Amino acid sequence: MKRGKLIVFAAPSGAGKTTIVHHLLGIPELNLEFSISAASREKRGNEVDGKDYYFLSPKDFRQKIKNKEFLEWEEVYPENYYGTLQTEVDRICDAGRNVIFDIDVVGALRIKRKFPDETITIFVEPPSINDLIVRLKGRKTESEEKIKMRVSKAAVEMATAPQFDVIxxxxxxxxxKAEAEKIVADFIGLEKE
Structure with missing residues (x-):
């Protein structure tokens, strides 16, 4: 059985990458399965452990880092870790499915360095920082302080865009969504009629 490919989406918070990833997951021909990231942050709203993220305490997350259980990980904010468990990617690839990631820019570039031939990195760029602010405020899930933190990080993340395969x-x-569909279909070698 052919191992799946790795399709990695990254963007600043509020750019729309999660919406695009969910759209792609709804297209059966792409044979995609979502790589559930591990996170040490609190659950938001209706998030479900094992579906949206594997929620870990910072202490448990650090133990898994020590045990080299992550393909990539990052301390995105103090005591706020995100990462991709190697077992998650192996499980999906070994089943012959393509892995789709919704992760931060640092993790995306690390995966590309580790698996250059099997990976495509896609950066979702917002029209402007002001649009990001409007989108983040519209979520109504985070404090003004958290929004400011995400916006200041966005400028740094947007500077990495040229390092991605596609923007x-x-x-x-x-x-x-349509552009993402075409990019992914081409990358996995799906013949479009």
């Missing part, structure tokens, strides 16, 4: 400008969601 999708999300100034119109339906166009961004």
């Amino acid at each position: 999708i400008l999300n100034d119109h969601l339906e166009n961004a």
Whole structure:
């Protein structure tokens, strides 16, 4: 059985990458399965452990780092870790499915360095920082302080965009979804009729 490929999406918070990833997961022909990341942050809203993230305490997360259980990980904010468990990726690839990731820019570039031939990195770019602020405030899930923290990080993340294989400008969601579909279909070698 052919091992699956790795499709890695990254973007600043609020750029729309999660919406695009969920859209792609709904297309059976792409044979995608979501790589559930581990996170040491609190659950938001209706998030479910083992579905949205594997929620770990900072202490448990650090133990898994020590045990070299992560393909990639990052301390995104103090005591706020995110990472990809090697077992999660192996499980999906070994089943012959393509792995789709929704992770931070640092993790995306690490995966590309480890698996250059099996990986495509896709950066979702917001139209502007102001659009990001509007989107983050519209979520109503985070404090003003957290939003400021995410916006200041966004400028740094956007500077990494040229290091990605592809940049999708999300100034119109339906166009961004269609562009992502074509990019992924081409990468996995799916013949479109």
